[in-house]
Amino acid sequence: MIKAFQKGVYGITRVMEAVAGVILVFMVVLTTADVIMRAFGRPIAGTYEIVAFGAGMVIGFAFPITAWVRGMIFVDVP
Secondary structure (H helix, E strand, O other): OHHHHHHHHHHHHHHHHHHHHHHHHHHHHHHHHHHHHHHOOOOOOOHHHHHHHHHHHHHHHHHHHHHHOOOOOOOOOO
16 A cells, blocks of 8 residues: 555656656746847846746755755755
């Protein structure tokens, strides 16, 4: 029974990892599009807030798989 539970939890963490990856790619595309659009004088409104919210989601969705594989998280604060 425990093995089945662990397998289910691992499956959920893998899905969360995939969602984090999709959000991260979206953030990169949005930031790139905003920079390009700024060159034409038409920046995308709210990009900073969307990217900040996305960063929180990426951290939240990536943390479970990191804990599962006993990974380390390093934050460098300047």
